[in-house]
Amino acid sequence: MSLPTLLKFQRRQQAMEHLLRTVLDRVIVEAKRAGTLPPGVDESYTITFPELKIGDNLALAQATATIVNALGAAKEQGWVSDDTAMRLLFQFAGEEVDIHAEKEKIKS
Numbered sequence: 001m002s003l004p005t006l007l008k009f010q011r012r013q014q015a016m017e018h019l020l021r022t023v024l025d026r027v028i029v030e031a032k033r034a035g036t037l038p039p040g041v042d043e044s045y046t047i048t049f050p051e052l053k054i055g056d057n058l059a060l061a062q063a064t065a066t067i068v069n070a071l072g073a074a075k076e077q078g079w080v081s082d083d084t085a086m087r088l089l090f091q092f093a094g095e096e097v098d099i100h101a102e103k104e105k106i107k108s
Helices: 003-034 054-076 082-093 099-107
Strands: none
Touching (some): 054 082
16 A cells, blocks of 8 residues: 555545544533433543554455456356356455446446
């Protein structure tokens, strides 16, 4: 992962932390107002995100390149269809994608 990408993900984490703090702070205020939190309760909390590591992403990128090449070779050999190759790639990435909708997007 290059520095600009790392900084982009750090900004996304900061935005997500701000969003979570806004929601959690409101929940605490409303819980106190409703009387479900006792007076004097510790209202502090910490939001922790996993550390962004360049090395982890490098290994993932290399693995992705390997599976893309393997799926391309399998397709050329007639071992898998486009749909199966796409499904396997997205499964590897941990994403749930409607393959047919994705193919329609590719066409347009």
